[in-house]
Amino acid sequence: MIANLAAIPDPADRDRAVAAVLDAVPGLQAELRATRQAAVVELRATHSLAEVADTLGISMPRVSQIASGVSRRL
Incomplete structure (x- = not known):
């Protein structure tokens, strides 16, 4: 299943999935x-x-958090 998610070509669709x-x-x-x-x-x-x-x-700060690897469940 994870390989299927990683294979979604559009990065926005991949992120939402x-x-x-x-x-x-x-x-x-x-x-x-x-x-x-x-x-x-x-x-x-x-x-x-x-x-x-x-x-x-999502918010701009959340984009930055995701890009830097920060979990929302700290």
Whole structure:
């Protein structure tokens, strides 16, 4: 299943799919968070922080947190 998520070609779609699984499957969070982080970093390479936040439907600070590997469940 994780390989299927990682293979989603559009990074925004990949992020949303991973986010949904993260909320549903706590035991796989570390690997899923890494996949989500990679998707956000990939988006940030070609888009502004505001554009990525808008695309993903999350705040700009949350985009920065995900890109830097910060968990929202500290």
